[in-house]
Amino acid sequence: MTEAGGKASINPWVPSAGPRTAHHRSRSDNRPAARLSPFVPWEDPTAEPFIRIENLSKTFDGFAAVDGVSLDIFQGELFAILGGSGCGKSTLLRLLAGFETPTAGEVVIDGANMAGRPPYERPTNMMFQSYAVFPHYTVADNVAYGLRKEGLGKTEIKERVTELLELVQMQDFARRKPRQLSGGQQQRVALARALAKRPKVLLLDEPLAALDRNLRERTQFELMNIQDRLGITFIVVTHDQEEAMTLATRIAVMDAGRFVQIGTPTEIYEYPNSRFVADFFGAINLFEGRADAGDPGRIICAETGVPIHAEPTAGQALPDLLFVAVRPEKIRLSREAPAGEGVTVMHGTVEDLAYYGNHSVYRVRTDQGKLVQVSSQNAHRSAELALEWDEPIHLSWPRDCSVVLTQ
């Protein structure tokens, strides 16, 4: 079933029962997800990467936009490169597309070294953030452009354009000019155009950034669906962590031209390797402390007064200054002090609470003055704990929810 490493011999337009991860719940076939072997080629040491990026650097006037980046991406992955503005993620994408020539390092796609290959000779296609739909061409001509450059026959081009426009549900707009389309429709045209040449790799630069919230969510699922059906390897560049988490099989978090962490959405969310990553992905509580010399599982924390129970990774060097990160949803609120082995307990008062419908967010000031954010699901119509402002309360979380960060 897994086709990682092999060449795409199947017709990409036929809906494939391709490999898919547990992250993708919407499936094109009706088979239960549980019966499929999980799609985790990066865990298989024998799997051949489809895209190999090695020590890639790009320097502009002495400034390293991409600074010695290495990465393996496997066939069929939907890989997200995540980072703030100016972190080098767009430059990296442009290096892959061939719009920029690397200062050092190399890119290998499906066994072929891309060095010296201009964009028009690469097996990649790109969907631009600005969509870059040709304004003087009709929708159909836009989609047909790449096929015409490839020198395909008229009837074949026509067939493919029709298929592609159906794929993105734009078949009724074939004769329109881009200026007669909305932003979301232009984006669909851009997607169809980028898919037209059946690239081995589709590069997407902030694909959802210009869409409004409702359209974003719909398009997000459609993108996943299309990727699932065509089995093309997608590389998405985004600054939106939520987008990266929902879309991607794996994420590389980028900062200052380097990868800070590469992993599955779960790994990155639950096991961030640095304060930067922890902070980038949603809300988090950070406690400053140092490890107890006798018991590395106890972090002495001046801010909280009580030691925090944690499970440092075996072999993790613990410097004098370290941080414990705890996600708000991992913390339990209770009126009675909870007891238990390895449970960190703090006491404080509710300073602020916000009701979001599906969950509530509480800001609790501990007795030592540290503000801790807690969120809890509103699983029942009336919350078990109807907390009020200024109410004294206990905070607690088990040891395995503490993430020890050394940087």
Added chain:
Amino acid sequence: MTARLRRVRVSPGAKLGRKSPAQRKAAALRRPERLWRRTVAGVPYLWLLVFFLAPFAIVMRISFADPLIGQPPFTPLYDETQGIQLTADNYRFLTEDDLYWVSYLKSLRIAGVATLLCLLIGYPMAYGIARARTVWRNVLLLLVILPFWTSFLLRVYAWMGMLSGQGVVNKALLALGLVDQPVQILYTDLAVYLGIVYTYLPFMILPLYATLERLDDDLLDAAADLGGRPRQAFLDITLPLSVPGVVAGSMLVFIPALGEFVIPSLLGGLDTLMIGRTLYDEFFVNRDWPLASAVASVLVLILVVPIVIFQRFSQPDRETVR
């Protein structure tokens, strides 16, 4: 609480169609504002009416009058006893004498060829400037505009000096051994082409630069990404999207070149019969104002055609470029 009360108090008045104080204030502000806006838009139209349409109407009227030896040199435009008298004699004469249609055709040819030359020279220049680094762009643009800092007449005189028998051009040709004796360049059509192309080139470059500079780089990247080699991408994307600039530049060169008078009279030979010179001779040498007016009116009509084409081209495309 207070907000809710206030809302209740206002709403009955609003229901009865009475204007709230805020609405009244807005309406009071709007009236002079609208007047101001009309004035601002109206002034240029008034200017055109007084200084273009009215004089043109007078010229048209004179073209239907008879010449007269006197002051003014034509029959009265309006006679109290006989009313308005019109004669088409001048227009008839335009068709009878070869001189006129020959000069019209010659003007059209010189203006057309000069426009084409300007386009061929100006397009690569504008493209180069638009593709240059930002720091260089302003310098290059300044260099394009720089000749305007010197009087136009002075520059044409400079060309006379350069193109004459003892001018730098001939000296250079002799020094290079390309010719044995000075060639006649001044007072030929070649000199007229040189003068017109030199003078009007900036008018071609500037609008071309404006459209090319606005061209989204992503479009070219997209074309390359989809398999378009640089030359194909240029033909598929850059060229069609710069058509509005090509049209605007061509009009800016063609229209003034067609009626050009100074360049053909200073650089051209006796056979360089451009309509501007014929017009000048008719007015100031023959003092036949009605006939000269007829020549001028026909010239305006010839110019209206390309302007209409220009309007057709530029309006729907303006949106497309953005």
